[in-house]
Amino acid sequence: MKISTKGRYALRLLLDLAEHKEDGYIALKDIAERQEISKKYLEQIVGSLNRAEILRTNRGFQGGYMLAKSPDQYTVADILRITEGSLAPIACLEQEKNPCGRSKSCMTLGVWKGLNKVMIDYLEGITLQDILDKHQTADAVEYYI
Template identity: 55%
Template structure:
């Protein structure tokens, strides 16, 4: 399993939207500037997230994106599976190829999946907020 920039940037985008969810619809330019991610790259991620109705979209001068649900309803494992495809560490298991150590690899995949599924977008938001909790500018 390898988490690409697509998966990382999707999580950054969704975390940003969750942090700023009280501000209404957020345009990609704002997210891009805050997160240091190319707007063009975010434009490639949006259709993937829209397809699964993760985002709500509004067009026009006040348009942009916002989360369709509360941050605690988004499981990190589901988001990564959506953006990355399979999260299998042993791809031959997905192909049904037999292995002499099948139980070992299946257990490893199960452990990784369980780890990713125990976190929600709200957990990432909380972590992000705690990083800046004591960041005062006077």
């Protein structure tokens, strides 16, 4: 699995909203400036996040975006599933029931299932709040399994 720019920027956008949650609704242009991301690109990402009901939106003067829930209720896995779709490392693990005709005899399937479990467990174990807290206590954000 390779995380796209859309996934990475969505995470940065949501972290910016979490970091500035006390400011109320945040204009997309302010996030774009702080994060050095094109406002046009953020508009595309916001569409996906809105459909997933991750954000609250307020239009007009004093309008903008804010998180619908507190930062400790959003995991990195949740965000990446919205922007990337499946987090599975191989196609045959993307569905609940493995559609591959070789799955019963595949010698490597266990390797990919193990990798998938480690990745999902890791990403589901990190919330936006965890990232903010870690950033406030250290210059470098590092997570270990």
